[in-house]
Amino acid sequence: MGIRERLSGNEAAAIAMKQINPDVVAAFPITPSTEIPQYFSTFVSNGQVDTEFVAVESEHSAMTACIGAEAAGARAMTATSANGLSLMWEQIYIASSLRLPIVMSLVNRAVSGPLNIHNDHSDAMGVRDSGWIMLFSENNQEAYDNLLMAHKIAENKDVQLPLMVCQDGFITSHSIENIELLEDDKVKSFVGTYKPEHYLLNKEEPIAIGPLDLQAYLFEHKYQQAEGMRNAKKVIAEVSKEFEELTGRKYSFFEEYKLDDAEIAIVCMNSTAGTTKYVVDQLRKNGIKAGLLKIRMFRPFPTEEIAKALSHLKAVAVLDKADSLNGAGGALFEDVTSSMFVNKVQVPVVNYIYGIGGRDTTSKDIESVYNDLAKIADNGGTDDFYRYLGVRK
Amino acid sequence: MEDLIEIRWHGRGGQGAKTASLLLADAAFNTGKYIQGFPEYGPERMGAPITAYNRISNSPITIHSNIYEPDYVVVVDDTLLDAVDVTSGLKESGAIVINTTKDGDTLKKKLKNYKGNIYTIDARKVSIEALGKYFPNTPMLAAIVKVSGIMTEEQLLSDMEGSFKHKFAKKPEVIEGNMKALELALSQLKKI
Numbered sequence: 001m002g003i004r005e006r007l008s009g010n011e012a013a014a015i016a017m018k019q020i021n022p023d024v025v026a027a028f029p030i031t032p033s034t035e036i037p038q039y040f041s042t043f044v045s046n047g048q049v050d051t052e053f054v055a056v057e058s059e060h061s062a063m064t065a066c067i068g069a070e071a072a073g074a075r076a077m078t079a080t081s082a083n084g085l086s087l088m089w090e091q092i093y094i095a096s097s098l099r100l101p102i103v104m105s106l107v108n109r110a111v112s113g114p115l116n117i118h119n120d121h122s123d124a125m126g127v128r129d130s131g132w133i134m135l136f137s138e139n140n141q142e143a144y145d146n147l148l149m150a151h152k153i154a155e156n157k158d159v160q161l162p163l164m165v166c167q168d169g170f171i172t173s174h175s176i177e178n179i180e181l182l183e184d185d186k187v188k189s190f191v192g193t194y195k196p197e198h199y200l201l202n203k204e205e206p207i208a209i210g211p212l213d214l215q216a217y218l219f220e221h222k223y224q225q226a227e228g229m230r231n232a233k234k235v236i237a238e239v240s241k242e243f244e245e246l247t248g249r250k251y252s253f254f255e256e257y258k259l260d261d262a263e264i265a266i267v268c269m270n271s272t273a274g275t276t277k278y279v280v281d282q283l284r285k286n287g288i289k290a291g292l293l294k295i296r297m298f299r300p301f302p303t304e305e306i307a308k309a310l311s312h313l314k315a316v317a318v319l320d321k322a323d324s325l326n327g328a329g330g331a332l333f334e335d336v337t338s339s340m341f342v343n344k345v346q347v348p349v350v351n352y353i354y355g356i357g358g359r360d361t362t363s364k365d366i367e368s369v370y371n372d373l374a375k376i377a378d379n380g381g382t383d384d385f386y387r388y389l390g391v392r393k
Numbered sequence: 394m395e396d397l398i399e400i401r402w403h404g405r406g407g408q409g410a411k412t413a414s415l416l417l418a419d420a421a422f423n424t425g426k427y428i429q430g431f432p433e434y435g436p437e438r439m440g441a442p443i444t445a446y447n448r449i450s451n452s453p454i455t456i457h458s459n460i461y462e463p464d465y466v467v468v469v470d471d472t473l474l475d476a477v478d479v480t481s482g483l484k485e486s487g488a489i490v491i492n493t494t495k496d497g498d499t500l501k502k503k504l505k506n507y508k509g510n511i512y513t514i515d516a517r518k519v520s521i522e523a524l525g526k527y528f529p530n531t532p533m534l535a536a537i538v539k540v541s542g543i544m545t546e547e548q549l550l551s552d553m554e555g556s557f558k559h560k561f562a563k564k565p566e567v568i569e570g571n572m573k574a575l576e577l578a579l580s581q582l583k584k585i
Contacts, residue, residue, distance in 0.1 A: 006418065006419065006422040006428060032434075117434070139457075168457070170434055172457065174431055174432065175429055176415055176418045176428065176430040176431065178422065178427050271457035272457065275455070275456050278455050362461065363456060
């Protein structure tokens with residue numbers, strides 16, 4: 001049995017890091033993820049972990065320190081949000097290209113400007129093609145659980161890629177909710193020790209990491225990186241299975257909530273999925289066959305599985321908490337629709353951009369999407385697929 | 394979530410409304426409930442109106458949005474009655490608890506003839522008597538527990554002692570005063 005607790009999402013992330021006890025944590029404070037390094041540095045000063053905590057002068061340095069630590073053969077973690085991630089940008093690509101399994105807690109927040117400290121997914125969407133594995137979390141429990149699984153996935157020799165665990169800034173990061181924690185010893189044995197194959201501090205094998213890589217080899221290295229991302233799928237499935245055996249909590253690439261017999265469904269990520277579950281339950285009481293597909297694994301993207309899971313529906317709405325400003329639709333919408341297209345699934349799909357800059361998304365908002373979907377299902381489709389939810393036009 | 398209770402707190406920055414909502418979540422958690430406690434973050438300035446929320450249920454809570462149709466509203470500072478529409482969406486089957494010394498007629502007018510129950514408590518008096526300083530959040534916590542019946546008074550008192558010991562581990566001298574504030578508030582709550 002686990003430990004019944006009540007924690008905010010940030011507390012949950014910090015506790016996960018404490019139980020993982022990484023070799024190095026390098027972080028710079030930024031709202032709304034500030035509490036994670038704040039709590040963690042308390043664990044360091046209280047001697048509850050033996051991590052080297054590097055209080056860096058910027059997020060760029062935080063990621064650089066993590067890269068140095070991982071390259072040396074250590075296990076490194078960090079946490080950030082929004083503009084902090086923007087400042088890491090250059091190093092984010094280097095971390096993944098050097099195949100360094102750094103684990104980051106990303107507390108999602110709108111990227112400036114103008115300045116906004118509240119939640120949307122524009123920070124995460126900005127690095128969606130940077131070669132990081134990306135897991136999304138509905139609540140504090142999932143943020144905690146995903147972090148506990150993170151190293152086993154990222155460090156697997158067939159993967160060797162950095163991984164970020166996302167959760168919604170303020171909405172879950174600052175909300176106290178029930179959570180079930182694992183005992184310290186169970187986490188320790190589940191996560192295991194990091195044994196890199198090649199690392200800088202191995203005096204038996206002097207190597208260079210990250211030198212010049214021109215026409216002759218970069219393409220092959222990028223191909224291998226992409227292979228690592230493709231392999232991550234299998235590894236995420238295996239690690240999630242192992243985690244389920246340990247905790248009883250089941251994690252798949254995505255969660256299907258009352259989707260089996262649904263006629264209309266929403267696809268979304270993070271905390272909005274919880275609100276959507278509540279709405280699905282209400283609609284079901286009135287005989288409306290509503291369902292939800294909640295994405296957990298956004299990178300790698302489970303294309304075939306998603307297409308299959310949506311194939312029986314009459315209408316689908318994909319909710320994007322970041323506008324790609326491309327005239328074509330949000331990032332999740334594009335991934336879902338292209339997955340459906342290449343897998344020959346023909347279901348009417350619409351996109352809603354929602355919740356930008358912390359605009360609250362209520363159960364009534366979600367209900368209005370299902371109402372729209374019911375109409376689309378009746379009409380057999382719509383040309384108006386790029387929509388907004390809750391904006392004043 | 395049929396038994397879901399939703400509470401909205403109105404206070405001013407620095408008065409501890411956020412802390413009170415977290416303490417209420419804590420106390421309800423300790424009686425075995427599922428809980429949420431979260432503030433609505435805005436520009437954080439001393440004295441600015443702030444809102445905090447609680448959801449309390451016997452089953453898991455998945456909804457993640459602010460609360461627009463609360464069962465209960467707690468007003469930690471009565472100057473907010475002129476600044477914020479505190480009864481907005483408040484269910485008539487519910488109640489509002491206000492920290493005030495104003496009389497019933499004045500309050501009814503300020504609350505736009507809200508038809509649910511109105512409770513008042515002079516949290517300043519309670520706090521000064523118990524703590525020697527003005528910290529309205531502890532008396533308001535006791536008041537909302539009594540009004541909402543989330544737990545018994547005995548449960549609250551026994552539970553909060555533990556919570557205060559944890560919260561004030563570095564300031565043990567304030568634990569007794571906070572416990573006294575809870576007890577006084579429970580006895581001085583008035584129904585209009």
